Structure formats: structure tokens, C-alpha cells
Amino acid sequence: MEATLEQLCAALRKYGMNPVLRGDSSRRIQRVATLEDAVAGDVSFLSNPKYEKVLQTTRASAVVLKPDLAAPPHLDLIQVEDPYAAITVLIVTLHGYRQHRRVPLDRTRSSVHETAVIGENATIHPGATVAEDVVIGNNAVLYPGSYVGPRSRLGDDVVLFPNVVLYDDTRIGNRVTIHSNTTIGEDGLGYAPVGGQWVKIPQIGCVEIEDDVEIGANCAIDRATLGQTRIGRGTKFSNLIAIGHGTHVGEHGLFVAQVGVAGSVTVGNHVTMAGQAGIVGHIRIGDGATIGAKAGVTNNVPAGDTVLGAPAIPIRDHKRQVVYMLRLPELNETVRRLEKEIAELRTRFTARA
Amino acid sequence: MEATLEQLCAALRKYGMNPVLRGDSSRRIQRVATLEDAVAGDVSFLSNPKYEKVLQTTRASAVVLKPDLAAPPHLDLIQVEDPYAAITVLIVTLHGYRQHRRVPLDRTRSSVHETAVIGENATIHPGATVAEDVVIGNNAVLYPGSYVGPRSRLGDDVVLFPNVVLYDDTRIGNRVTIHSNTTIGEDGLGYAPVGGQWVKIPQIGCVEIEDDVEIGANCAIDRATLGQTRIGRGTKFSNLIAIGHGTHVGEHGLFVAQVGVAGSVTVGNHVTMAGQAGIVGHIRIGDGATIGAKAGVTNNVPAGDTVLGAPAIPIRDHKRQVVYMLRLPELNETVRRLEKEIAELRTRFTARA
């Protein structure tokens, strides 16, 4: 899409921002780009003042920035308090979200079981598989190589990118997006030890993913042994995340790449997990908690807490601990000195006595 | 399947349990379910006494629990010493293992090379690929998108879930299950540094997976540079596990999600690796060892040991270390106080002298 600077400012006002336009309000803008990549017709932005000098060399036609920053006279400016939030609005306005090409169902090139029910305007690409007794909602898009196992239910506006696999009995809500090579509903690590060998426990539960969830690429979410593994409404996952069987993740969470959550964990709403964090099984992470990067969480985390380290402890304690660890050589030095001083004092005392 | 409570008790007795049935032995049971999800016709179980109050509200027809627990009169009870083990038997009895739909081979929809030999009753789904000179055993199931590379050999009763990839020359035993999006036999990180660049070393070895192994979803097991990368009989992997080239994993191991083992490692039999543990290359993990969650193992681990931490040390030492680290602020405080006391003593001593 194309828009004038005046139209872009109008879009910002719709989101409650108060842009001040300095320049040619009728200038036509085609794209959002970084200051380095921008060409004529692009709008760019400066959110970190330390890159201010790039303003001198950018070829952008217009720049979004804070009111107090100077800029060369040839640039049209949109001044706002929060340039990063503003550029998000401009990306949506000018570029919108990814459009999915629609193709008619070709049963000779995709495998759609005769018992499957496919919603209106859904696109099942060649190379996708829909197994028996599946129900798929309206406007769904199943890219090549995606697989929907028996008896699964998908809501409206679901997107499965190439090679996503949903095992049998998976439940997916509306407006759920799952990125490539992610696996949902595989058997968890459920075995009973019998005579030095592992005997498999049938995993007869399933995975339920609620509305408006987005799951990144190459994740693996185990089905429950009994009942459901659940990802709550609005939660967003990055890539390479492992969720164990029977774990319930709450609503509106944000999980960064390579997080691992063991089985039977209850994660509250609005929880953030930073990269490579790990959670042991059978514990509770309270609402609004934040789990730091690489944290190894071995105990319940109260609502609202931020924890860090392995084993994870409250972040303030962890930071103090890190400082004390850095000072360990110095502390050892001090203790050795004190030892000497005490020995010397004793010697002097004894000599005197 | 459906069974009466009396039949379920008979099944438990076959596994050496001594169930006591309190209630209607002819009641017909269809499913195992959690206390929360159960409806009429379901059997459920209580293994953790802290959930005892859920017995009041469950809609299950029968519950498996320990002998000494009370339950409302409307529930039929199966009393056993180990309710969790018992429910495993009931899941197998009532639900069994996942059944794989059999479909006849359709060479227009799957790519099976003319030189491939496919066993009796094997199912090659549309969208699966079997390359040249492959041999596949009886009853194997290859789901859509699975790929078996040239010269690979698969035993009987192998299941490849959707989008599993086996590179060339892979050897898979009998009754092996591999979950979706797992890759077996890709080239490892084998490069020689030449003039500031990395020159690839051909990886001419292969991967060998022995009988009764189960590999989770989204794992990656490198082929060996020379010889074999091997996963021993009966070992079970969870998801997102990385195994380096030339590593040998023993029999009957249990590897939790996101474990990483570098190349040329020898892992003994009956080894447990907890989540996100990492093992450096060229070391040995002894039989029966346990590697704790997030451990970073940099040295050989003796048979039977349990290690934790990064670098990993015996668990007893690690736990003590964690306690001492928590007390570091206090220790620093003490040392500061001692410094003052010594200074004061010296002053008094000198004044006296």
C-alpha cells in the first residue's frame, strides 16, 4: 500500500499518538525500512539516539523520531514520543500482515480423507495431509507438508506453515498460527521401569491450543498422558521450545527461544520466559512471573516474581550472588591476610605474656 | 475396549498387584481419565493424597487409590499399593497403544524407488519417500513426509511419524519409533580449518539405532565421520535432543528434552540425562550414571554417579556449593566484622604495650 505522510499521521492518531509532522504532508510513502536500507519513498525511524548520525546519510524520504532530536533539512519528520510504537503502526498501515495465496483443493495432490470436514475458503496446499474425522474451520491455510492427524479439530483462520505436524486428537482454536517444522501432540517421555527396561505408557491425552496463540518454528509440545497439555489464549512462543506432557501454560504468555518446560507444570497468565530457561516438572509458575534467560527453575515461583540463575532464585538475590562470586578471589585474599594477622597477634601476645 | 471392574482387577493381578475391589465388580468401564475430566463409565486414580478432596466432585465411576484413603460412597474403589503403576496397566488394558491405519501402497502418491524392498504389511503413506536400495521390514509404518535415504535398512514394526528424515545408510532395528520432524544421519560439524576458512570433511559414517528405541520429536542425530553413531537397545529420547557424530549411547537410557551430547562421547547403559544437560566431546559417562538438569559435563562420569551443575560435580558437592553460595553475603559480612575486631584488638594490644 502507499500513503501520504498526512495519512500516516492520521493512522498514528487512531492509536492515540500525537504526531507532529515537519515537512511535506502530501509526500507519498511506499515502505518502512531501516535508516541504512531506506531509499526514496521509504519512511524510517530513529529510536536509539546513539544512531543519530545515520540521519546524515540515510536516503529515506521521512523519519519518525523523538521531538527533541535534530535532523538534516532534506528529511521530512514525524515527531512522536515513542518512535518504536509508531513505526509498528506504520508497518501495519503500509505493509499489513502476510497474505496467503489461495488455491483450490486438488485431491490428487493433497491427501484429504473423505471423512474430513473442511471449512469455507480454506486452502489445503498440495502436499498437505488431512486424516480421517478431522474438522477444519473457515479460512484455514495448510501449507505443503503439514499434517493434521485423525480426529483433530482446527478453528477458523488457522495457519499451519510448511511441515507442521499435528498428531491425533489435537484441538486448535481460532486465529492460531504455527510455524514450520513444529510438532504438536507427539508422545511424551512416559515409561515405567520394569526389570531394567522401559515399558511405554500409552499417551492417551491430547494437546489443546486456545485462540490467538502463535507457536514458532521447530517446537515440540507433548500430548498429555491423560487429559490435556494446554497452551492458553493469546500466548506467543518463539522457536525450538519443548513443552512436556500434561503441562498447562496460561494466557498471554511470551516464551523466548529454546525454553523447556517439563511435564505437569502449571504456568500462570502473563508469564514471560526468557531464552533457554528450563522448568522442572510438577511445579507452579504464578501469574505475571518472569523467568530469566537460562534460569533453571526447581521450585514454585510466586505470582509477579522475577527469578534468575540455576537453581533459580529471586533476581535481586541472584545479582548480589553474582557480585559476591566475582569478589571471591578478593575475599579469599582477605581471609588469608586475617589468618596471618591473628597468628602475628597471638605471637606478640604470647611473647609479651 | 470395555471391561468390568472385575476384569480390570484381573489385569492388575497379572502384573503382580493385589487389588482390593470395593463396589460393583460387574460395572462396565470404558476409559481412563483424570479425576477432573472423568465422566460416568470412566476409571480414575488418586496417587497424591493432597488431591483427595477432588474425590468429592469427580464424576468418575471408579477410582484407583491407596488402601488407607477414604472416598465418597457412590464411588467404586480399586485399592492398591501403587495407584500410578496400576493406572498404567489399566491404560494399556482399556486403551492399548496407538493403532496405525493401514493403507495400500499407491506409487503415484508416494515415492518408492523401484530398487527398494518393502516388507509385508508395511504401510507407506502418500507423501512418504523411500530412496534407492532401501530395505524396510514387516509392518513398518511410514507417515506422510517421512524420508528414508539411499541404502538404509529398517527392521520390523518400525514407525516413522510425519516428516521424519533418515539420511543415507541409516540402520534402524526392530520396533523403533521415531517422532515427527526428527532428523537422523545429517552431517556433523566436521570441518578442517584451512587458511581462515572451514573445509568440509566428508562424513562417510552412518547412524545405527538398535531395537526398541523411541526417539522424540525434532531431534537431530549426526552421522559419524567414520564408523557409526549409535543409540543402544531400549533407550528412549524426548524432544529436541542433539547427538554429535560418532557418539555411542548405551542401552536402556532415558534422555529428557533438549539434552545435547557432543561428538565421540561414550554413554554407558541405563544412563539418565535430565533436561537441557550438555556433554562435551570425547568423554565417557559410566553405566547407571544420572546427569542432572542443565548440567554441563566436562569430565568422565564414573558408573553410578549423579552429577549436577556447570561444570558438573557430584550432586552432594553441588548442593553444598549452592548452599554456600546463598550464604556468600553473610560470609562477607562475617569477614568484614572479623577485620574490624582484629584491628580493634591490635589497637588495644598496642596501646597496652
Place this chain on the structure above:
Amino acid sequence: MEATLEQLCAALRKYGMNPVLRGDSSRRIQRVATLEDAVAGDVSFLSNPKYEKVLQTTRASAVVLKPDLAAPPHLDLIQVEDPYAAITVLIVTLHGYRQHRRVPLDRTRSSVHETAVIGENATIHPGATVAEDVVIGNNAVLYPGSYVGPRSRLGDDVVLFPNVVLYDDTRIGNRVTIHSNTTIGEDGLGYAPVGGQWVKIPQIGCVEIEDDVEIGANCAIDRATLGQTRIGRGTKFSNLIAIGHGTHVGEHGLFVAQVGVAGSVTVGNHVTMAGQAGIVGHIRIGDGATIGAKAGVTNNVPAGDTVLGAPAIPIRDHKRQVVYMLRLPELNETVRRLEKEIAELRTRFTARA
């Protein structure tokens, strides 16, 4: 291929080595194998003297080893200073690199959009998908289940192993190899918090992978929000690696399995990242830096530095810290003893006074 020992020595001389041949220079060699696996007709090698006794039992026809090592008389020997480097040359000479079977394009079995431009001698296997407006170079190989999204550009001699997914607008250079189940160009974790929910920010950038890069299996490389996520020329990745949106990785790097790099990171040239290392967003890793296994890097790393630990610190400091942590029990003991000695001194002093 087959070669005589004399021909193998000639190959080593071409790489600047000075092999000394002791034995039958006309002996014909078919394969490289480990000492344990070798049979007649194989050449093997001994690089670690601790395995010297295996020379007594190997069935290899010839062995590459250092000049000063003894060997049984029935073995032909190639003596060189660096047996490991020499065997690499012999693997290339005798085995070469993996050959990819060429098949003609069959548009009824692969999905190649009519607008796609495919180079000469490229192989698009059945089950591969090439979307609209894609350009693919000469000699490319797209294995079954690989997917190339709209408007992507692939150079010459690119290999996509089975089930690799490239999202829209991906740019791939020449001689790039990507292993199975890797995802390139999925949306990163870009959301704006609005009223307690996460609103998606369209990710309109792309991924650019330069010449001679090799990416392992099951990796995930986010597309940029704006501009490019970039992997520099000659860099090699192992498996299960996550790269965040907008991150730039330099040239000739080596990344071990399960590394995670957050978004907007700048990684210099010739950087090594060991297994399970993690890098927070928006920092810089200097040229030639080495990031230790499991390191958690939270600050810029200067060029040439080696860091370890979480939070990561220079390796020398980290190793000292580890030693001091092991001595914490002892240090606490010492401090307790000093406390007692001071108390005793004070008592004696006071009694005397």
C-alpha cells in the same frame, strides 16, 4: 574410488604433507575406516597414542600414524606429522563428497509454480515445493518435502535436504547446504503489548544467507522485522540452533549444537560458539571471539576474547571462580576457625588486662 598407497601419498603431498611410506606402495586401497571397523583393503589411522594397542588387532591393510610409533610388520604404514589432517585428505580422495542423484523435473509430483525460474541441471525432487516468483540457480538440489517460499532467490549448487523450509523472500547464496527440518525466515517474536495482550508486529524483513554457508538440522533462523537477518560467508552451523530477528552473523564462524542468539545481535567474523551457548539481544560479539559451552553472554565481547559462564566472563576469571567455588566449604571452615581464635584472643587479652 580405489587408489594405491603411492597414489594416496601423492595426494597428501599435494596438500603440503611429507608422508613416508613403509610397505607395499602398489597395494590397492578402497576405503577409509576406523581401526576397529577396518577390513582388508581399508586404510585407517591412529592419532591418539593411547589407542596404540588396537594396531595389534586391526584388520586394516594400511595405517596412517606419526613417525615415532611402532606397528606390527603386517601393516603397511604411512607416517605423517598430523595423521588426523592426513586422513581427512584420504577421505576426500577415496570417498569424495556425497553425490546427489539427479532426476528430471516431474511437475505432476512436485509443486513448481509456473512463474519460478529453475537453473540448469537443477533437481527438484517429487514432493518439493517452489512457490511463485522464485529463482533457483544451476545444479541446485531440492529434496522431497523442501519448500521455497514466494520471491526467494537461491544461488548455484545449493542443496536443501528433505523438509527444509524457506519462507518468503529468503536470499541464499552459492554452494549453501541446509540440512533437514531446518526453518529459515519464520516470523520472529515481534509483538507489542497492548492492554495486556500481544499484538503482532508484521515481520517484513527477510533472511540472507551468504555463499558457502552450511546449516545443520532442525535450526530456526528468524526473518528480520525490517531489513535482514544475515549469516555471513563460509559460516557453519550444527543442529538445533536458534537465531533471532535482525541478527547479523559474520563470516567463517563455527556454531555448535543448540546455540541460541537473540535478536539484533552483531556477531563478528571467525567467531566460535560452543554448545548450548546463549547470547542476549542487541549486543556485539567481536571478531575471533570464542563463546564457551553453556555460556550466557549478557554484554559485548571484545574481539579475540574467550568467555565462559552465565553471566559470561573472561575464561581465566571464570576458571578461577570455579576453583574458588569448589573451595567455599573450606573457606567457610577457615572463617569459623578465625572467629573462634579471635574470641579466644580477646578473652585472654581481657583476662590479662
